[in-house]
Amino acid sequence: MIAELSEQAFDDQPQRVLTVAGVPPESCAYALARYSRSPDSIRDSIDWVRTHDSAKFLESFYFQYGHASIADLGHVVLCLEGISELAATEAEDEQMWDGQARSSRYQDFGKSGFITPRELAGPDAERYQAAAQRLLKLYQELHGKVFDSLCGKLSCPDTMKPDAYKRNLTARAFDVARYLLFFGIPTGVGQVTNIRTLERQIRRLRVSEYEEIRELGAEMAAACARKPDCAWDESSANVPVAPTLAKYVNSDEHRERMRRDLALWALQNLGRAPTDKVPDVDLLKPADPLTEIAATLLYPVTDRPFRRLYEAVSSWSEARKREVLDVALQSRTRYDDLQREFRGAPYIYDIVMDIGAYRDLHRHRRCQQFRQAYGTGLGWSTPTVLAECGLDTAYNDLLRATFDEVRTLPAPGSHYLLPFATRARFLFKMDFAEAEYIARLRSGVKGHFSYREVAWKMKQKMDEVEPALGRLIEATPPWVEDPLTR
Secondary structure, eight states, X not given: OOOOOOHHHHHHSOOOOOOOOSOOHHHHHHHHHHHHTSSSOHHHHHXXXXXXXXXXXXXXXXXXXXXXGGGGGOEEEEEEEEEEHHHHHHHTOOTTOEEEEOXXXXXXXXXXXXXXXXXXXXXXXHHHHHHHHHHHXXXXXXXXXXXXXXXXXXXOOTTSOHHHHHHHHHHHHHHHHGGGOBTTSEEEEEEEEEHHHHHHHHXXXXXXXXXXXXXXXXXXXXXHHXXXXXXXXXXXXXXXXXXXXXXXXXXXXXXXXXXXHHHHHHHHHSOSOXXXXXXXXXXXXXXXXXXXXXXXXXXXXXXXXXXXXXXXXXXXXXXXXXXXXXXXXXXXXXXXXXXXXXXXXXXXXXXXXXXXXXXXXXXXXXXXXXXXXXXXXXXXXXXXXXXXXXXXXXXXXXXXXXXXXXXXXOTTGGGGGOBTTXXXXXXXEEOHHHHHHHHHHHTSTTSOHHHHHHHHHHXXXXXXXXXXXXXXXXOOOTXXXXXXXX
């Protein structure tokens, strides 16, 4: 028998749940670290930190002694404004990351102009800008015609308010129009991360192949050193956000060298790639951790499907597999953690999809994600609704011309011209719970038709590989539609 607790019984107890607000991130980390190391109340720990230097504490215990968990206790809010969609995609590429970018479904990106990458100048910049203008012009035209077509096919239900009806169809029209948005479109990202994740993010961005992203990493570090640009009240307005982090954060030179060394090894050792195709959504269940790690290390520096890499590596001797790992680790110092390529998972999805779909699926953090180099080799996606609107010819002609420009402009600046319609190859490692979640959520009728198809194929592949588990995934087939549901 369980005794019932009265309100009086709770009133007689000391307060067990205390909230903390308004403490600067580094001071919060210091206070919670001290709290874990003493019998004092959190009130006492915060009072202690008010009179002691949190910077000295973090310098000693986090940056010198390597007590990394301390940095998990302080969280920093950063907003990245006026950055390219390419930079936003790279900034969000952290597993322990929380945030959101501007949505292409609910905003008209045709009015925001575009960013010209620093890598392009003179005639190259002029060609880029002319091609970008053509994409935006058709983007606006396409949105209007798709909206009109949807209104002609779908009348407003009696149970729906006209404003809601218009908003829903406007969003659906943007789902189609966004295929003509490109990586150079400006956007904004708001993020909340702990100090350790922020440090890792900045270090990674500072070794990017793109100049904008390298500069963004440096700007993020500088922002941590100064007073907040937006403060809730006067008490926090004059306290630097994370000055100790800004003082010590550097570039992830190991990651940069690892990618370069692996790319050279792959060029010298892999030979010709198989020409047979694999499905756009493929699923593997790796049997050997060494083979999985070696194949994963090679995936981002090649253009091969993961299945073909895994099969090739499986046939190698253990000594050759270990050679790949040794090449990856030859630049590692005692201060460098193993890179994410060394993390495994029971299920590996290798997916060819358009960049727009990837921008949505990229939000799923409970998995390890990798991508191959952006380019034009896998073509582009064409929404079926364009034929109904009589815009498929104009759309495909423009995509063909844009891809020609991308191929003749110098990389990596040319990547900024890649439309969201561009298909690329991405690797997602996950457990079954995450596979079920993605397939169930992203296949729903509220979603974008591109990633709905990917999610449905993920469920089908699980049916093939693990029938007993696949039956548990309640995914919605892409032919089940409800455009008025958002």
